[in-house]
Amino acid sequence: MLYHIRGKFDAAHALMLPYESKCRYLHGHTYRVSITLEVNDQDVFDGKLNMGIDFARIKGVLDAVLAVRDHALFLSNAGKVEFFGEREPQPGWRLTQGEPTAEYLAQDIYKALACEMGQLSKEGPEIILVAVTLGETDDQGVTYYPNVAFGIASLEQVVAGAQSK
Numbered sequence: 001m002l003y004h005i006r007g008k009f010d011a012a013h014a015l016m017l018p019y020e021s022k023c024r025y026l027h028g029h030t031y032r033v034s035i036t037l038e039v040n041d042q043d044v045f046d047g048k049l050n051m052g053i054d055f056a057r058i059k060g061v062l063d064a065v066l067a068v069r070d071h072a073l074f075l076s077n078a079g080k081v082e083f084f085g086e087r088e089p090q091p092g093w094r095l096t097q098g099e100p101t102a103e104y105l106a107q108d109i110y111k112a113l114a115c116e117m118g119q120l121s122k123e124g125p126e127i128i129l130v131a132v133t134l135g136e137t138d139d140q141g142v143t144y145y146p147n148v149a150f151g152i153a154s155l156e157q158v159v160a161g162a163q164s165k
């Protein structure tokens with residue numbers, strides 16, 4: 001069974017890209033986050049409880065992970081130097097390894113949530129964090145899904161299917 005939970009947070013960033021881009025200006029987004037979880041333990045869908053995940057519990061975990069990123073300023077070291085020189089990092093700043101792109105943020109959130117799901121899985125059925133989708137707007141975003149089973153296997157099937165024709 002796959003589960004979906006959504007949340008949002010507001011944050012600022014600037015991207016020190018090697019080409020002219022408005023992404024270099026300090027600006028903000030209301031990031032839309034959607035996580036996909038999987039529970040495979042059929043025992044929990046046994047005709048009695050019929051529940052693998054308590055939505056409220058997971059929403060609480062997601063909200064806590066997003067809360068520490070809410071109203072943060074994400075900058076790479078290059079971005080920090082560009083805007084703030086040698087100034088000491090301030091509360092609310094989150095200095096990132098490389099540029100704080102949507103790709104970076106999706107992986108950062110994935111890592112934080114994966115730890116939490118590991119803890120929750122000790123109390124009940126195993127909860128697998130399948131994917132974190134992060135949108136900068138309603139129209140553009142990324143999905144990070146490091147457990148390649150579902151992506152690569154299906155891609156291989158697509159290729160195999162195309163070759164068999």
Ligand SMILES: [Zn+2]
Nearest residue numbers: 013023027029
């Ligand atoms: Zn941006």
